Each structure stands twice: as structure tokens, then as C-alpha cells.
Amino acid sequence: MVNNVLWTGGWDSTFRVLNLVLDKKKTIQPYYVNDPVRPSTEMEKKTMDKIRKLMIEFDPSAKERILETIYIKKEEIPENESITTEYKKLANSSWRLGDQYDWLPRYVAASSITNLELSVHNGDKAQKMIDQDVEKVEDGDDSYYRLVDNPSQPEFCIFSYFRFPIIDITKLGMEEVAKKGGYDHIMEETWFCHTPRKDGKSCGLCNPCKAAADEGLARRVTTPTKVDKAKYFLFKVKRRIKKSL
Incomplete structure (x- = not known):
């Protein structure tokens, strides 16, 4: 089987x-x-x-x-x-x-x-x-x-x-x-990260990153900077617009 x-x-x-x-x-x-x-x-x-x-x-x-x-x-x-x-x-x-x-x-x-x-x-x-x-x-x-x-x-x-x-x-x-x-x-x-950074590291902001950190795998998750947070917010906005078209 x-x-x-x-x-x-x-x-x-x-x-x-x-x-x-x-x-x-x-x-x-x-x-x-x-x-x-x-x-x-x-x-x-x-x-x-x-x-x-x-x-x-x-x-x-x-x-x-x-x-x-x-x-x-x-x-x-x-x-x-x-x-x-x-x-x-x-x-x-x-x-x-x-x-x-x-x-x-x-x-x-x-x-x-x-x-x-x-x-x-x-x-x-x-x-x-x-x-x-x-x-x-x-x-x-x-x-x-x-x-x-x-x-x-x-x-x-x-x-x-x-x-x-x-x-x-x-x-x-x-x-x-x-x-x-x-x-x-x-x-x-x-x-597991859905929106990886350009340097190949996890974003630390998407739901899978948050879940990994919350469930004991914080060592695998990158700590996001303010710039990372701004870029992620912009990505989310663009994605919502794209999905609505």
C-alpha cells in the first residue's frame, strides 16, 4: 500500500x-x-x-x-x-x-x-x-x-x-x-515560512512563522525588524488587491 x-x-x-x-x-x-x-x-x-x-x-x-x-x-x-x-x-x-x-x-x-x-x-x-x-x-x-x-x-x-x-x-x-x-x-x-526574506531567512511574521515560535520552535524563526514588518504589511495589501481582481 x-x-x-x-x-x-x-x-x-x-x-x-x-x-x-x-x-x-x-x-x-x-x-x-x-x-x-x-x-x-x-x-x-x-x-x-x-x-x-x-x-x-x-x-x-x-x-x-x-x-x-x-x-x-x-x-x-x-x-x-x-x-x-x-x-x-x-x-x-x-x-x-x-x-x-x-x-x-x-x-x-x-x-x-x-x-x-x-x-x-x-x-x-x-x-x-x-x-x-x-x-x-x-x-x-x-x-x-x-x-x-x-x-x-x-x-x-x-x-x-x-x-x-x-x-x-x-x-x-x-x-x-x-x-x-x-x-x-x-x-x-x-x-515553513510563506514569505521568505531575500537573504533566504524566514520572515518571522507570517502565520506559519508565528505558529512555529508559539509551539516551541522559536529557534527556527527570524526576529523581524521594523523594515521587515513594513515590507510584510505592504505584501499583504498587494496580495489582497490581487486576490480581489
């Missing part, structure tokens, strides 16, 4: 990839969505290439267990009015759910994939949202969580398209597992 994993090169999805390939000796099929709006796309691709090489150096047999990444063009994902309507209910609520929970379910709905894994972790906004509406499924020497058949809110149906294998572990918990497995140095090569 092949595990279909959405991989971004970030801390959470990379942990899932390493845990599957190195610890559990599973074969994975990575998926990556090209988002032309996000400035970190090229950085994420370079990070995944580097991590793939490090995995093979760590365990040469890993080469056979990590398939070539399937790249998806975000702009080519089919529309799905039903999914988008339910997503907007959550996006416009106090949860302010990110737009990946619109186009990712639309992609899965239009594809033949039935078991795409999202690396939502303990402490993630989505985890807090659906924590009482998921059930654990044992799958041999592995396990994952899935949305229950009748969730407390109908709009949670957008989460039914995915499996959540690490929803019960924190970022620091992942670090401990990686240390025991001897591949924590590979985890240090992960990239």
Missing part, C-alpha cells in the same frame, strides 16, 4: 514523510500544489529536494520508498460550488480557515484519490476545530484519524476528503520522535 501524502517541505508534513519512510519502511506518494500567489513556492521545492537527498544518505533503501512528487497546478483545480460554499462558512467565522481548505478538497473530489494525508498536528487551527469530530482508525502498524460520519457542524464535511495521521502529536513531540530515530538533523532542514 502506498501512502499519499501532501508534502510541502514544512516541519509537520516532513515529519510524516520521514516517519513513514525511515521508521515504518512504508512507500509514499508525495503531492505538492503549486501556488503562484505564495512567494515560498520555490523555496519549498528546493527544501523537498534537499530532504529527499538527506533521506537517501541516511538510508539508501529509502530511495525505493519515496516516489516522484506529483505536482498540481492550483489554478487548474476544478471548481466545486458545494465545497466552496461550505468552506466560506468556516472562513468567514471566527476560525478564519485558510483557503487551502477550499482548493485541496476540490482537488481530491475531482481526482481518484481516496486517502490523501494532511499533516494537521496537535496545536493546529484545523485540529482545534475538528478535534471532537474525528475518530481513530488502526491500520496495521500505523494509524490515522478521519472525520466522523455526522460531524457537529455540517460544513466540517470539507475535512472528510482527508486522513489525519499526526493530529494527536505536537511539533515538539515530532522532534522527540525524530531524535529517537536519529533523523532530527533532517528535520532542521525543513521550511
Whole structure:
């Protein structure tokens, strides 16, 4: 069986990839969505290439267990009015759910994939949202969580398209597992910032940077200057204008 994993090169999805390939000796099929709006796309691709090489150096047999990444063009994902309507209910609520929970379910709905894994972790906004509406499924020497058949809110149906294998572990918990497995140095090569600086460092201002700092990985996050803050504010304004056109 092949595990279909959405991989971004970030801390959470990379942990899932390493845990599957190195610890559990599973074969994975990575998926990556090209988002032309996000400035970190090229950085994420370079990070995944580097991590793939490090995995093979760590365990040469890993080469056979990590398939070539399937790249998806975000702009080519089919529309799905039903999914988008339910997503907007959550996006416009106090949860302010990110737009990946619109186009990712639309992609899965239009594809033949039935078991795409999202690396939502303990402490993630989505985890807090659906924590009482998921059930654990044992799958041999592995396990994952899935949305229950009748969730407390109908709009949670957008989460039914995915499996959540690490929803019960924190970022620091992942670090401990990686240390025991001897591949924590590979985890240090992960990239999570959505708006990297020109010098290749994290911005320290985007939501993934803030989450990393809040959840015990402050060492990985650059402290932003006043100039950084001004540039980030300008970027956010330009992005809102672009998305509204």
C-alpha cells in the first residue's frame, strides 16, 4: 500500500514523510500544489529536494520508498460550488480557515484519490476545530484519524476528503520522535515560512512563522525588524488587491 501524502517541505508534513519512510519502511506518494500567489513556492521545492537527498544518505533503501512528487497546478483545480460554499462558512467565522481548505478538497473530489494525508498536528487551527469530530482508525502498524460520519457542524464535511495521521502529536513531540530515530538533523532542514526574506531567512511574521515560535520552535524563526514588518504589511495589501481582481 502506498501512502499519499501532501508534502510541502514544512516541519509537520516532513515529519510524516520521514516517519513513514525511515521508521515504518512504508512507500509514499508525495503531492505538492503549486501556488503562484505564495512567494515560498520555490523555496519549498528546493527544501523537498534537499530532504529527499538527506533521506537517501541516511538510508539508501529509502530511495525505493519515496516516489516522484506529483505536482498540481492550483489554478487548474476544478471548481466545486458545494465545497466552496461550505468552506466560506468556516472562513468567514471566527476560525478564519485558510483557503487551502477550499482548493485541496476540490482537488481530491475531482481526482481518484481516496486517502490523501494532511499533516494537521496537535496545536493546529484545523485540529482545534475538528478535534471532537474525528475518530481513530488502526491500520496495521500505523494509524490515522478521519472525520466522523455526522460531524457537529455540517460544513466540517470539507475535512472528510482527508486522513489525519499526526493530529494527536505536537511539533515538539515530532522532534522527540525524530531524535529517537536519529533523523532530527533532517528535520532542521525543513521550511515553513510563506514569505521568505531575500537573504533566504524566514520572515518571522507570517502565520506559519508565528505558529512555529508559539509551539516551541522559536529557534527556527527570524526576529523581524521594523523594515521587515513594513515590507510584510505592504505584501499583504498587494496580495489582497490581487486576490480581489
